[in-house]
Amino acid sequence: MGTQLSKRNMKVKRLVVKVGTSSLVYPSGGLNLRVIDQLAFVLSTLCEQGKEVILVSSGAIGVGLNALRLKERPKEISEQQALASIGQSKLITMFNQRFAHYSQTIGQLLLTHDVFDFPASNQHVMDTFDKLLARHVVPIVNENDSIAVDEMDHRTKFGDNDQLSAIVATHVDADLLIMLSDIEGFYDQNPLKHDDAQLIPTIHHIDDETYAVAGGKGSRYGTGGMVTKLTAAKIMLQHNSQMILASGKDPAIILDILAGKPLGTWFTPEEKGVVQNGK
Numbered sequence: 001m002g003t004q005l006s007k008r009n010m011k012v013k014r015l016v017v018k019v020g021t022s023s024l025v026y027p028s029g030g031l032n033l034r035v036i037d038q039l040a041f042v043l044s045t046l047c048e049q050g051k052e053v054i055l056v057s058s059g060a061i062g063v064g065l066n067a068l069r070l071k072e073r074p075k076e077i078s079e080q081q082a083l084a085s086i087g088q089s090k091l092i093t094m095f096n097q098r099f100a101h102y103s104q105t106i107g108q109l110l111l112t113h114d115v116f117d118f119p120a121s122n123q124h125v126m127d128t129f130d131k132l133l134a135r136h137v138v139p140i141v142n143e144n145d146s147i148a149v150d151e152m153d154h155r156t157k158f159g160d161n162d163q164l165s166a167i168v169a170t171h172v173d174a175d176l177l178i179m180l181s182d183i184e185g186f187y188d189q190n191p192l193k194h195d196d197a198q199l200i201p202t203i204h205h206i207d208d209e210t211y212a213v214a215g216g217k218g219s220r221y222g223t224g225g226m227v228t229k230l231t232a233a234k235i236m237l238q239h240n241s242q243m244i245l246a247s248g249k250d251p252a253i254i255l256d257i258l259a260g261k262p263l264g265t266w267f268t269p270e271e272k273g274v275v276q277n278g279k
């Protein structure tokens with residue numbers, strides 16, 4: 001546990017932040033305006049400091065459910081896709097308002113998996129990211145839930161935004177992926193079921209043993225639970241990059257993470273996992 005007290009070495013120019021539905025939507029269904037506003041403030045501040053920031057935001061279906069006052073996610077795909085269409089436009093409107101309050105321009109990118117599979121479309125989406133970042137705009141990314149569907153050999157779904165955020169982060173060569181969830185980090189057992197679960201501060205390798213302690217989702221809005229977060233971390237490690245899993249309750253945590261404070265769980269290749277002792 002010695003690393004808990006040491007500052008992390010964080011040199012980040014290009015950053016991807018992923019925020020899950022559980023951080024954006026209250027258990028009762030309403031939008032968490034405080035979190036949205038703080039995210040807008042923190043990410044705008046980082047842009048002002050010259051960093052390049054991409055936000056991958058979930059929430060389309062959760063916000064759509066609330067807009068129609070539905071308590072349960074409908075089973076039918078077309079119903080879910082209609083909800084995503086309603087929720088995504090409300091969500092981006094809210095982000096637009098809050099970022100505008102901090103004089104920050106945003107852009108919306110709704111992606112499907114095939115974009116990354118075909119070289120020309122992959123190149124185009126990369127060019128779009130580059131142009132937006134060069135103009136100090138924050139791209140806000142989600143899966144295009146209203147049209148994504150898998151058929152035969154045509155794969156358009158990512159399945160979950162944890163993997164989408166890692167795919168985006170590796171494609172744009174981000175220095176760091178910060179994954180904000182409803183939990184402080186990765187624990188040695190599911191903290192919802194075990195009171196004595198311990199937070200693991202640093203992970204260099206993900207193997208079957210790591211997956212064995214990853215449980216399912218924590219709220220009715222979450223999708224993948226810890227399994228999809230580990231898969232995202234694995235994608236980052238394979239790309240010799242890093243991810244920090246931390247709580248999205250207070251998005252100001254992003255500033256502390258970038259300052260090197262040992263918060264959450266740091267998934268990092270061994271050679272990058274250097275800490276500055278005593279600073």
Ligand SMILES: Nc1ncnc2c1ncn2[C@@H]1O[C@H](COP(=O)(O)OP(=O)(O)O)[C@@H](O)[C@H]1O
Nearest residue numbers: 020022181187189190215217218222223224225
């Ligand atoms: N080993 C573990 N460490 C931390 N959380 C775990 C673990 N196993 C299962 N979980 C659960 O995973 C949940 C986070 O996943 P999820 O509900 O999908 O969140 P999000 O909406 O942020 O994507 C936590 O609330 C927790 O209950």
Ligand SMILES: N[C@@H](CCC(=O)OP(=O)(O)O)C(=O)O
Nearest residue numbers: 021058059060061160161223
């Ligand atoms: N694209 C979906 C979210 C999928 C997803 O992975 O959700 P979450 O587990 O809350 O990050 C939506 O916007 O509702």
